[in-house]
Amino acid sequence: MAHDYLDTRVKNSTGNTLPVHLAQSCFQVEAFGHTFTLDLELNHHLLSSDYVERHFNQDGRPSQSVGGEHCYYQGRLRGLPESWAALSTCHGLHGMFSDGFFSYGIEPAHNGSNQDDGAHLIRKMPDIRLPPHCPDCTEHSEWDSRGGDGDDDRPDQIREQQVSGGLRRSKRYIRKPSVQTETKYIELMVVNDNEIFVQLRRSSSQTKNFAKAVVNMADAIYKEQLNTRIVLVAMETWTSKNMMPVVEDPLITLQNFMKYRKDNIKDQSDAVHLFSGRTFHSSRSGTAYTGGVCSLTRGGGINEYGNVGAMAITLCQSLGQNIGMRWNNTLLLGDKSPVSKKEGAVLLDPPECGNGFVEPGEECDCGSQVECARSGGACCKKCTLTHDAMCSNGLCCSGCKYELRGVVCREVVNECDIPETCTGDSSQCPHNVHKLDGYMCDSTQGRCYGGRCRTHDGQCRRLWGYNSADRFCYEKLNAEGTEKGNCGPGPEGQGWLQCNKPDVLCGFLFCANVTTTPKFGDLQGEVTSFTLYHQNKYLDCRGGHALLEDGSDLGYVEEGTPCGPNMMCLERRCLPVAAFNLSTCSGSNNGRICSDHGTCSNEVKCICDRDYTGKDCSVFDPIPEPTVPTGQEKKGPSGTNIIIGSIAGAILLAAIVLGGTGWGFKSGGG
Numbered sequence: 001m002a003h004d005y006l007d008t009r010v011k012n013s014t015g016n017t018l019p020v021h022l023a024q025s026c027f028q029v030e031a032f033g034h035t036f037t038l039d040l041e042l043n044h045h046l047l048s049s050d051y052v053e054r055h056f057n058q059d060g061r062p063s064q065s066v067g068g069e070h071c072y073y074q075g076r077l078r079g080l081p082e083s084w085a086a087l088s089t090c091h092g093l094h095g096m097f098s099d100g101f102f103s104y105g106i107e108p109a110h111n112g113s114n115q116d117d118g119a120h121l122i123r124k125m126p127d128i129r130l131p132p133h134c135p136d137c138t139e140h141s142e143w144d145s146r147g148g149d150g151d152d153d154r155p156d157q158i159r160e161q162q163v164s165g166g167l168r169r170s171k172r173y174i175r176k177p178s179v180q181t182e183t184k185y186i187e188l189m190v191v192n193d194n195e196i197f198v199q200l201r202r203s204s205s206q207t208k209n210f211a212k213a214v215v216n217m218a219d220a221i222y223k224e225q226l227n228t229r230i231v232l233v234a235m236e237t238w239t240s241k242n243m244m245p246v247v248e249d250p251l252i253t254l255q256n257f258m259k260y261r262k263d264n265i266k267d268q269s270d271a272v273h274l275f276s277g278r279t280f281h282s283s284r285s286g287t288a289y290t291g292g293v294c295s296l297t298r299g300g301g302i303n304e305y306g307n308v309g310a311m312a313i314t315l316c317q318s319l320g321q322n323i324g325m326r327w328n329n330t331l332l333l334g335d336k337s338p339v340s341k342k343e344g345a346v347l348l349d350p351p352e353c354g355n356g357f358v359e360p361g362e363e364c365d366c367g368s369q370v371e372c373a374r375s376g377g378a379c380c381k382k383c384t385l386t387h388d389a390m391c392s393n394g395l396c397c398s399g400c401k402y403e404l405r406g407v408v409c410r411e412v413v414n415e416c417d418i419p420e421t422c423t424g425d426s427s428q429c430p431h432n433v434h435k436l437d438g439y440m441c442d443s444t445q446g447r448c449y450g451g452r453c454r455t456h457d458g459q460c461r462r463l464w465g466y467n468s469a470d471r472f473c474y475e476k477l478n479a480e481g482t483e484k485g486n487c488g489p490g491p492e493g494q495g496w497l498q499c500n501k502p503d504v505l506c507g508f509l510f511c512a513n514v515t516t517t518p519k520f521g522d523l524q525g526e527v528t529s530f531t532l533y534h535q536n537k538y539l540d541c542r543g544g545h546a547l548l549e550d551g552s553d554l555g556y557v558e559e560g561t562p563c564g565p566n567m568m569c570l571e572r573r574c575l576p577v578a579a580f581n582l583s584t585c586s587g588s589n590n591g592r593i594c595s596d597h598g599t600c601s602n603e604v605k606c607i608c609d610r611d612y613t614g615k616d617c618s619v620f621d622p623i624p625e626p627t628v629p630t631g632q633e634k635k636g637p638s639g640t641n642i643i644i645g646s647i648a649g650a651i652l653l654a655a656i657v658l659g660g661t662g663w664g665f666k667s668g669g670g
Contacts, residue, residue, distance in 0.1 A: 008073075009022075019069055021069075023041065026040065029106070029122070032104075034099075036097065036099065038077060038085050039077075040073035041075055042073055043074045043086075045229050045231060046072050046212065047067070047232050048187070048232065050066070051068070051232060051233060052234050054235070054237070056239055056243070068208060072086075072088050073216075077098075082100035083098055084224050085097035086220035088212070095308060096309045100127065102124055103124075104124055106122050106123075108121070185230075186229070186271065187233045187270045187271075188269060188319070189269040190211050190273055191257075191273070192238065193238050194246075195277025196305050197277070204237055208237060210308065211275055212235075214311045218230055218313075218315045218319065233268070244257065248279070250280040253276070254288070254289070254302050257302060261300055271319060272299065274302040275311070279429075279432060285311075286314040287302060288300065289322065290324065291321075291324040299322060301322060303315050303318055354367060354369075356368075356371065362384075363385045364376070375393060388400070390427070392427075394426075395410065395428065395429035396409050396426060402424055402426065402427060405423055405424030407421060415441040415453050416435045416452055416453050418433055420432065434451035436600040437602070438580065441453035442455055442458065447577075448560075460511035460512075463520060463521075463546060466513045466514060470541075471505070473530075475501075475504050477510070478498075478504040479498060480498065481495075484541075485530075485543075486507055487507040488507070503573050506561070507557065508555065509543050509557050513540060514527060514543070518554065518555075521548050522547050522548075523546060524546075527542055557572070559571070568580060584600065585598075586606060594608065595618040597609050597617040598612060598616075
């Protein structure tokens with residue numbers, strides 16, 4: 001079933017406005033021998049009435065808009081009162097649902113073909129369960145009493161704010177016994193760093209939709225188990241570069257982020273959290289100040305990129321720390337004493353054994369007792385390594401020992417990536433790198449550029465779903481310099497520039513049998529369509545301007561795309577590879593790269609093949625074959641049950657909403 005059948009957009013929405021989604025919907029999911037019926041409603045509490053989205057243009061200037069597409073639903077499984085569900089429907093179904101016994105993650109399955117078949121990936125996992133509310137809470141232990149160092153600049157009296165749907169609510173100090181019965185609200189701002197923006201295909205809209213899906217799921221968990229709502233008041237996306245240093249040490253990054261918040265973020269919120277695409281050197285996927293909610297300098301946290309479900313759980317944990325909770329396999333309420341200034345700053349306190357971070361004075365920290373029992377406890381006791389232990393956790397730590405040199409700790413994600421391997425003297429996997437720009441890929445049809453393989457076919461498939469049009473489309477139309485083919489807009493946006501004959505493959509992107517809307521960006525104008533007759537056949541030449549919020553146009557051929565032998569596109573010109581001034585690694589000459597025993601990375605460093613070492617990979621240093629230890633075999637990488645679920649979507653309103661049907665034919669062109 002095509003994802004269009006799962007579309008919840010109101011069909012009479014105009015193309016000039018943000019899509020409006022149905023207030024209620026229902027989906028039937030068949031998985032693991034069960035049929036789940038999900039009754040869903042739009043989460044009108046997710047976005048505040050003055051919710052804003054901000055990103056930065058290429059020149060670093062901020063651009064801000066009010067509101068955003070809202071396709072985020074919550075609900076229950078029909079007939080199961082202990083169930084819950086949180087899904088987004090912008091592009092297929094993303095999210096999680098629980099039947100009270102197990103939680104299930106759902107997302108569209110990508111099978112590598114050009115067309116979506118509607119299959120979704122379902123993951124079954126233990127249920128997400130927070131502990132019951134603290135029965136003996138007093139006014140001092142309520143999470144929404146002021147935390148951190150007390151530097152909140154807002155008045156002490158009741159604070160009101162307008163939220164979506166015209167609802168007005170007040171946020172105040174709740175006194176026993178109403179702490180359990182009155183709904184509490186956390187005003188959250190999310191900042192997406194440049195790494196997560198790159199992970200999500202450099203699409204501002206996709207990045208924002210992903211972040212909102214994470215918050216929607218975290219809100220569902222808090223609503224069900226803590227009688228607390230998470231209201232998103234603002235979102236900032238670093239589309240051009242990171243606006244402050246994001247380093248592998250999570251505590252330093254958190255400190256940098258709180259300084260950035262204090263100096264640069266003016267939006268009012270209870271907490272600001274960074275969603276980062278960087279892999280942190282920590283046993284946890286996030287961290288935050290304990291009890292720092294409402295504090296300008298401690299009301300925040302950082303969260304490492306993962307799938308929607310995993311990241312929502314991380315957000316629940318780190319946001320829970322902000323409101324004075326402790327993480328111990330489940331979220332636990334803090335002590336019955338008030339959240340005081342002393343508890344507000346993790347970085348300023350002496351090292352705290354059991355918080356999951358190796359701080360000065362500690363040899364290791366595997367986390368709480370429950371976390372240590374699950375992983376690392378045999379190697380780490382009271383934050384000291386046990387006898388003969390080298391490490392307690394990390395991708396390169398196994399059985400309290402460092403993994404051998406050459407063991408792969410991070411697999412490649414595409415042809416232009418480089419696998420990271422353990423060094424043999426550290427528990428941490430080296431940070432992520434990719435091949436230097438210019439490497440050949442896709443059976444020598446493409447070039448690596450920015451960590452991705454660039455080809456005309458690949459760009460067309462990603463943007464429109466089909467391959468590139470015939471070369472003659474580029475030669476004929478881009479040389480004319482019209483709306484149907486050009487090398488960019490003319491001076492001051494007037495008219496169109498003709499492509500010089502050598503540059504025609506670097507101008508407007510032509511694809512065959514494109515869809516009516518691009519997969520990324522916003523379509524400006526209409527899809528242009530032109531049919532050419534060449535060499536006794538008709539050629540389909542189509543394209544369109546797909547604009548991102550930073551102003552870039554995906555409708556033109558990407559930088560780094562091959563345009564001839566040893567030629568690549570740059571700024572809509574076809575230039576020799578030598579003109580890119582690509583750096584070279586040590587030991588690279590006469591066509592030999594890294595002495596023919598390694599790969600040159602984007603950091604212009606040789607990543608050596610197995611059995612070779614040295615800066616230029618010229619030293620033969622064979623790795624001894626490991627002896628096979630006796631005992632229990634190591635478990636595989638995943639114990640998650642995964643199936644492809646068949647999704648049947650039925651929209652429950654007064655009318656039946658029909659989705660569009662994908663169509664197309666294979667072009668005879670190249």
